[in-house]
Amino acid sequence: NFKNLPETIEKTADITKEQLAFLLATEDDAMIQDLKQRARNTGDRIYGKNVYIRGLIEFTNYCKNDCLYCGIRRSNCHADRYRLTEEEILSCCKIGYELGFCTFVLQGGEDGFYTDEKICQIVSKIKAEYPDCAVTLSIGEKSRESYQAYFDVGADRYLLRHETADEAHYKKLHPVEMSYQNRMRCLRDLKEIGYQTGCGFMVGSPYQTVDTLWEDLQFIRRLKPQMVGIGPFIPQKDTPFGTETAGTMEMTLRLLSIIRLIHPHVLLPATTALGTIHPKGRELGILAGANVVMPNLSPVAVREKYKLYDNKICTGDEAAECRFCMQKRMESIGYQVAVNRGDFQP
Ligand code: 5AD
Numbered sequence: 001n002f003k004n005l006p007e008t009i010e011k012t013a014d015i016t017k018e019q020l021a022f023l024l025a026t027e028d029d030a031m032i033q034d035l036k037q038r039a040r041n042t043g044d045r046i047y048g049k050n051v052y053i054r055g056l057i058e059f060t061n062y063c064k065n066d067c068l069y070c071g072i073r074r075s076n077c078h079a080d081r082y083r084l085t086e087e088e089i090l091s092c093c094k095i096g097y098e099l100g101f102c103t104f105v106l107q108g109g110e111d112g113f114y115t116d117e118k119i120c121q122i123v124s125k126i127k128a129e130y131p132d133c134a135v136t137l138s139i140g141e142k143s144r145e146s147y148q149a150y151f152d153v154g155a156d157r158y159l160l161r162h163e164t165a166d167e168a169h170y171k172k173l174h175p176v177e178m179s180y181q182n183r184m185r186c187l188r189d190l191k192e193i194g195y196q197t198g199c200g201f202m203v204g205s206p207y208q209t210v211d212t213l214w215e216d217l218q219f220i221r222r223l224k225p226q227m228v229g230i231g232p233f234i235p236q237k238d239t240p241f242g243t244e245t246a247g248t249m250e251m252t253l254r255l256l257s258i259i260r261l262i263h264p265h266v267l268l269p270a271t272t273a274l275g276t277i278h279p280k281g282r283e284l285g286i287l288a289g290a291n292v293v294m295p296n297l298s299p300v301a302v303r304e305k306y307k308l309y310d311n312k313i314c315t316g317d318e319a320a321e322c323r324f325c326m327q328k329r330m331e332s333i334g335y336q337v338a339v340n341r342g343d344f345q346p
Pocket residue numbers: 069070071161163200201202231232233234235236273308309310
């Protein structure tokens with residue numbers, strides 16, 4: 001029955017845990033090629049040959065949390081901390097807009113310096129200046145009231161990876177203070193408020209198993225997020241997980257395909273982490289069913305400092321270089337960079 005597996009997934013969006021285990025482990029190349037092709041065809045049917053670009057602005061690497069895997073965790077005294085001013089953030093948007101970006105992703109650690117008032121002011125200014133653009137926030141766990149306030153001033157989307165949908169696994173990645181329950185509460189609130197909402201997880205994080213991945217897929221089926229961000233776990237040497245093994249490209253590609261097939265309309269990035277573990281990772285991610293890329297718009301002066309993991313790519317490249325590099329990469333595989341907001345298509 002495994003022979004017809006990919007077809008089954010596409011038709012029923014109903015992969016079982018046993019089938020998941022099989023697909024992640026198999027060395028049957030023809031079957032995997034088939035899985036990726038079906039995922040890619042599904043993406044093409046909905047979004048065509050378009051790949052959406054999001055301009056990523058990493059505006060602070062201060063963080064009050066202490067996630068064991070993350071290079072900007074508060075206990076990492078080797079992290080060289082920075083914050084961008086409102087003017088600097090707006091200047092990144094200007095450069096990005098001129099390069100054809102219509103989505104700005106403001107991402108940062110959980111940094112109390114940026115009060116709700118400050119965030120609202122930044123979002124309002126971007127929306128006033130670029131009314132045809134979408135603003136995505138990726139600034140972690142907040143109260144429902146805060147999420148509502150950002151939404152009311154025009155924030156369109158919110159990325160908050162759930163990290164793992166298995167509560168015991170969540171505790172192993174975040175042993176202190178953070179809670180699985182609150183993470184889930186945040187995602188529910190974001191979706192209810194009306195954000196295009198993104199969840200996601202790392203592939204190959206320490207203690208991940210087929211069972212925890214299965215919970216991730218079940219969670220995606222329940223939440224029906226507009227976006228899902230996944231990328232390989234990559235150790236950062238100054239963290240407690242600094243000597244753990246990285247996730248693999250192949251596992252990430254298979255999971256991208258499976259997610260495309262179980263949730264066909266999802267906006268699915270081929271992430272920087274995927275590009276970091278393999279020189280053609282992002283292209284292969286698109287070919288496995290992803291349809292979004294997120295080139296960096298942060299000022300080159302701070303790029304090196306936003307180091308969630310080691311060996312991150314593009315840290316020396318200006319925004320324009322990444323923009324055109326990405327265009328060449330996508331064209332090399334028969335896709336085009338779409339110069340529009342790239343909203344979720346229900
Ligand atoms: N390797 C890969 N991804 C990481 N992230 C954080 N640390 C790492 C790492 N070492 C991911 C988390 C987070 C997102 C912003 O980056 O999933 O949600």
